[in-house]
Amino acid sequence: MDKKLVLIDGNSIAYRAFFALPLLSNSKGIHTNAVYGFAMMLNKMLQDEQPTHILVAFDAGKTTFRHETFQEYKGTRQKTPPELSEQFSYVRELLKAYGIPYFELENYEADDIIGTLSLQAENEEFAVKVYSGDKDLTQLATGQTTVCITRKGITDIEEYTPDHILDKYGLTPLQIIDMKGLMGDASDNIPGVPGIGEKTAIKLLKQYDSVEHLLESVEQVSGAKLKEKLIEHKNKALMSKQLATILRTVPLELTMDRLVYNGPNEDELYDLYRDLEFKTLMEGLQRTSDPDEIADILFSIVEKPEQAHFEQADAVYVEMLDVNYHKAPITGIAVSGEGKTIFMRGETAAASEEFKKWAENSSIRKTVFDAKRTIIALRRHGIELAGVDFDVFLASYLINPSESPEDFAAVAKLHGETGIAPDETVYGKGAKKALPQEEVYAKHISAKAEALSRLDDTCRRELTENSQNELFDELELPLALILADMESEGVRIDTARLHEMGSELKKRLAEMEQTIHGLAGTEFNINSPKQLGVILFEKLGLPPLKKTKTGYSTSADVLEKLASSHEIVRYILDYRQIGKLQSTYIEGLLKVADPDTRKVHTRFNQALTQTGRLSSTDPNLQNIPIRLEEGRKIRQAFVPEKSDSVMFAADYSQIELRVLAHISRDEKLIEAFKQGLDIHTATAMEVFHVDEDGVTSNMRRQAKAVNFGIVYGISDYGLSQSLGITRKEAAEFIDRYLNTYPGVKEYMDTIVRDAKEKGYVTTLLNRRRYIPEITSRNFNLRSFGERTAMNTPIQGSAADIIKKAMIDVADRLEREQLASKLLLQVHDELIFDVPKEEIDQMERIVPDVMEHAFELDVPLKVEYSFGPTWYDAK
Template sequence: MTKEKLLLLDGNSLAYRAFFALPLLTNDHGIHTNAVYGFTTMLQKIVEEEKPTKMLVAFDAGKTTFRHKTYSEYKGGRQKTPPELSEQFPYLRKLLDAYQIKQYELEMYEADDIIGTLSKQADEQGLEVIIVSGDKDLTQLASTNTTVYITRKGMTDIEHYTPEHIGEKYGLMPHQIIDMKGLMGDSSDNIPGVPGVGEKTAIKLLTQFPTVEEVYEHIDEVSGAKLKEKLVNNEAQAKMSKQLATINREAPIEITIDELHYEGPDVDKLFGLWQDLSFKSLIEKSSYKAEAKETTALKFEIVNDLTEEQLTSPMAMHLELADEHYHTCEKFGIALTAGEIAYYIPFENALKSKEFIAWLEDETKRKYLFDSKATQAALLRSGIKLNGVDFDFLLAAYILNPAMSSDDVAAVAKEFGYSDVQSNDVVYGKGAKKAIPEQKVIAEHAGRKATAVFSLQPKLEQRLNENEQYDLYRNLELPLATILSQMESQGVSVDRHRLVEMGAELTAKLKDIEEDIYEVAGEKFNINSPKQLGVILFEKLGLPVIKKTKTGYSTAADVLEKLAPEHEIIQHILQYRQLGKLQSTYIEGLLKVIHQDDQKIHTRYQQALTSTGRLSSTDPNLQNIPVRLEEGRKIRQAFVPSHEGWKMFAADYSQIELRVLAHMSNDENLINAFKHGMDIHMKTAMDVFHVEAEDVTSNMRRAAKAVNFGIVYGISDYGLSQNLNITRKEAADFIERYFKSFPGVQEYMKNIVEEAKKKGYVTTILNRRRYLPDLNSSNFNLRSFAERTAMNTPIQGSAADIIKKAMIDMAKALKEHHLQAKMLLQVHDELIFEAPEEEIATLEKLVPEVMANCIQLKVPLKADFASGATWYETK
């Protein structure tokens, strides 16, 4: 019989470790996710390796514990938890619920005490126990049956503490860890210990005298007058510190070992949460299998040529693709239904049918689709222009509930009460298990999707009308889908030769920088090795140590940026890293996705993804080409017109989110600044620092810019302090001064939250909604995040509405003016075109005018523009 294994995790400690180990990440809805992601990767690794039969995650119940009665300053001096971390705890708990792992907390006790009590009980029962934490305090619990895993670098590099390992590392027994803490103290928990006694001295003393008490019983035998004096003067403090460091293994817990049985996750619930958190790579790599659900019988036929009778209108239509990427598209087929029977026609047969193609292109034949953009783009690649699109299930569902960002019909249909369709993961598998099933399976699956679209169409359109969102759906998102499909199909031409040249230039530059680094360092070493780099910087060159990891010195970007003024080598290393990423991610990445037939890149636009309504570019992401570094900007030199004698033209909204903020907040200072064409960052710096324009320094303007844009995104003092490399207090003071300078903004923030609490949602200029059920939550973290979201979503969402409306108006204007110019890309607030040189003068007048007048605000909308032989030259 296999020995039972209990896995105990220190929830708070691991969440903190994960948060600070990873850069700030957000999902598509703006929720910070780095702590949850780091915790998940660690949990996955531990569960797969250890295969526990019982599990529990312990949490601290609050800031006050029984230890505070002994020492009121226990854990004092700790900085307030960053809101970016606080907002993740509810999602961490949802994650554990999805894994079906027990959670427990106990008033007045710490997670350590819960773990200590349960591990003692399990040890006595002969269970194997694994404890996982980022806090070495728990190493005192190691025993023959209990191993304590302490996370080191990141979240998956783990050190195993057994009694033997503790003996090798410290020369102590596990129970002596508390004595070591009593003598040396612990700054992280504000345990004072004996001032001037460090780890080495504490270990030396305990090797001679096994406990704190015995040290004092033999105080006269302690060598060194100064050390003896320190010990004598702090005897009470040392004994109290040991008491504080001692884990209570008799805590009055009510949960039992028998209740901790672990059988694995609720896969549907876990995948749903991962989807919401944008952990798509975890879904792809996961060994968990989505479960098939029971469905009712579906009447469907596989046909090669659809008859006139079968082409009934209205008709649901679903184009099934294995992979929507432009040049790896495997075409399957099209499913149609008018309610009673579903028809499936293989794609190659559909293309041979003149009657069917005529039906597809017939404007009078109404079609209901799941994703009209993807369908139109796929048909355009085969030379077919789909007309008569009358309903888009994905867009309707997205507008009704933007938090549900799934492109799987089953997931979306289930949200609206229709569960008679399987998920794509069930039918095709996922990751390495993904495969094309037999045609009958595909036909039934596609037929069920078409039936879901047909069945739910009336319900969704009714809901849109009830919400007063039908106009947003019909006149903005639906026509935009057609424009985006044309842009995807059109693609943007890329000069492969120029990209290769840039790659060679970067390689040469990297080699030069490498040589510079070796020369300054005085030796060759692996620049990409943090360990070797740490030795060079902090031991050989003697630079100040800012942060240490469990494996040595931290050489993270934030650390290097702080060290930049200290030594010339730092700038070389930062540049080396930046250029290396450009080379691998962008030069090599873009070369891989240039289509061989037309030498173009065909990005895909995710129209129903973000909670704010922003478009997202994928496969590849052309919205994310770095522009802060000159070498990054130069990548745009490879994007060129597709015809001789044509030029690139780009127009970019100027500070659109700040203009929307001025409009929505009705702040007089902001409105006047924009009406008078002032530099808004200069104006902010003047008001916040109380100086005249000529006295505004570049640092003042940079700080003002960070706050201006930070306010739009609901920045916290922690977030601003990270951006500007200042203390949290300085950042908080800066934000406070900003609100005093722009009182209308602060009033808007307050009012929008109050209004949202009453309604349950916020809206944009065009009535896009974002529901915020957590605004009235009793959970402080959930409520705080919802409040920040209520403040910034109307601004970001309205900016998204404006650029989308501008795209529709531009497409119409190009047609009305009979221009050959084509809209190629949308990158945040920028539209990129290609056009014959003789049309550039017309675009210079037309594009800014259309963009400025697509929506009327209390402040003028302004678009800057430029043209050139490449995208790079339009800046």
């Protein structure tokens, strides 16, 4: 393991913590905010840094060797508040419990201890991280040492490296000392040169490098007043630089061996947290790998539910060990409320009329974890769960979609509930996954149910703070119930047609194999990247674009770029695509189809993507490749349940571009949609300055690429690859596009600026996506963040609109008592099973509902069709 030393400026961090947090005290009247903040900083720092060595340095007293130079050094500092002074002893106790050494030395400051140890560590080839709230320490930054300065509070950190200091000030780390010499430092009462601020100091140092060189060259300085100040206060400048210089030769008797970090003493930490009444931090220590130490709660294992009283329960948790809840047996069910928690085995609950009566009572409001999963699991046992009022899993996803784990303990921890053991702790993982003793897993499941009510309160409060209650109550939760119905219903598969297609694809693959071998002039294993690489890049002499550790890369992106170089490449791409169709979709669908009903029951992932789009798994019905006709024909196997019904498909036309027009408020884009023009032709006309008759197919293709590319934040490189043109041409095309649609350009600039300020973007329905990458110093990460900021409101709003349409359509079908059923959602398309006698009504209802699901400044347009199979409905 690489050696890493973390050095912490104890006084500075304690001060920061004290002033960042409200004045807290425990029941004994001891003030605790600085200790609590310090503990939070340590937790985050230890998790982020994983140090091998560590030390906290403190100031030893009020006087140091610097006072010999300047008696008024730090003379203007206010006296330490007594509420903070009393906490330093507890900070030291905290460090002892963490197993973190701390040190102070008379006549020296913590900065000097840190400076000396960082230099010593660098000489011993350590990576060093320094944590402080004092920017004076940035002078220590080197290639090995990074200085982390707290900004807001104590966990928001700005990392100072030589590159960052150069970007921020245009100076080297050591010139920070010269800057302090010139401008002084009011907090330390370092005088500097009166009248010189940061801006002037930086400008002078860029010209003269150091205070000494500046003073030697003072006659060359432009500006009579500035020159006069420098001459008059020469000694102050030199003294100030000396005061600001961190001493790196403090006589320490500390070796790196004494700073080794072996982790905390959790018993000592727990006792200290208990005394200081840090409940959340205490609970964080209760997470353990011992199943017997699952959070202790009062619960009862019920053998005869008919004797139990469910009336007061308001939360239910259903446990299954397998992720596929369409098939997995129920391990156990726990219901909780009013301080009472009941556990039942799965088969016990399923056979209980009392539990069924409670579960199906819609007047009893219930909190669950993953409503869709819970509803389907109980439905398989003849229980129709009603009254679902809150879903902690869905709420957590909305609050921050970038943090959306599926494990209950991980979700709970995000919202302050740290007493729940991870499932792996209780059941194991992989091949070792199994049920422990009933008492153990019953307690675990009960702990989840018991935590749901508290999580309900916490998550509702967070949704309110984010203004997302409407998004949750009116969109995501109702949608979960609809998705549960869709998944339970499933979609019928024509297995005979699948077998027939499988035979056709095998024959096609054999023919393609012969063609590829003929073009190669030899037989080889087309599925072997190594053999294929030899054929393409050695035998046929194609240019190798990328290499891997094992040889030439034959990845899809490489082959796509080579497609025009030799006809064999296109055959290989098609061969791979058809091979995937055969294995993933023909064989895959036959494998998962229910042998009795011949239906497949995909699982829609409602809390996975950061844009809010749905995805599907087992099987994935949203990614059936349709570039090849063979891929499109897979949809021939999807049929209605009855012979006198049809498959009815309704698809939003260019919904993301319509959302872009609405969000950007670009007048030309809005007008084009209002007039019902072909948007790609309209764009080509504007960009190329031709009338409609002058738009060639190539112009329209380019316009289409940039129209959709803008939605995804396309770069000139991306567009050049898409259209097979140079980056310069692509950049010119994008510029012409943005000049044509200035509202789009304004939107892109504004959304990126807002995202940098707020840290997130929102959709039209207030779905959030946090984008930490947008302020990254790494160009690639920052560029990704900017593209994400541009496209998320568009993609996310389109996803929200189709979700709203699904809810509205389901409601309309129920109100009109139609037998038609919504089966699938695939991106911007809804697929229904429709009795033939209802076709006329569905032709009227579905487009009407979808086109009015959300009112934009441009009309939403829906195209629909129907036929005996999904393929025919396109």
